[in-house]
Amino acid sequence: MKSQKAKPLNTCKKCESEFQGNYCHNCGTPLTLRRINGKYILSEIGSLFNFEKGFLYTIRELIIRPGENIRIFIQEDRNRLVKPIIFLILCSLLYTLAQQAFQWEDGYVTGNIGESTVTNFLIWIQNNYGYANVFMGLFIGLWTRTMFRKSGFNIYENLIVIFFAMGIGMLIFAMFGIVVSVTGWKILPFGGIIGVLYAIWVIGSFFYKGKVSTYIKAFFAYFLGYFTFMILVVLIAFLIDLISKGS
Secondary structure: OOOOOOOOOOEOOOOOOEEOOOEEOOOOOEOOOOOOOHHHHHHHHHHHOOOOOOHHHHHHHHHHOHHHHHHHHHHOOOOOOOOHHHHHHHHHHHHHHHHHHHOOOOOOOOOOOOOOHHHHHHHHHHHOHHHHHHHHHHHHHHHHHHHOHHHOOOHHHHHHHHHHHHHHHHHHHHHHHHHHHHHOOOOHHHHHHHHHHHHHHHHHHHHOOOOHHHHHHHHHHHHHHHHHHHHHHHHHHHHHHHHHHHO
């Protein structure tokens, strides 16, 4: 029986290349991994929320120059901003935590059709708007792709635009909700309007900045996506009711 030749200790476990220094020259894997402890966890959280290339930096760049920064992310550098899906999930989580902590009535999604699955679905959306927002973004992305199909960007690149825009929208909603909870001012509808206008601005500035027709198409893409999502929710709920009544 032939004995297997032992691999050198300085061989990368991922690609089996030899290390040259503290990192693999082929795939970038470090020679030794940091031990996971309290200090490691704090550093990971700090790297996520830092001002250089983390969560707060992403927020700042999406507020100042959203269209330009998203184009750079898609076409040039994907390390400057937090990944769009992670960004939207984090923003939605922050919205949900803020809503549960301050207990404001969001009112962004309302409706009541008696005691039915439709009502239960709408109540769930209203109470979990942060999570529902992720699914709603898929439909808005589909309509954005339809409206701007000549731009050359595929459906996935369109979804990146929407996820970034809706992430900031969730933070805007949360900020207005906190103000309403603390002050009692009835300004929550203004937060919804500003959030929607921001999303339309992001879509327009990403595709053809400065053209009025672009922002009109962005407006229709947003609202068609919203209504498509809501119609589908209602149809699924009605179907569930019909099946349950027939059984």
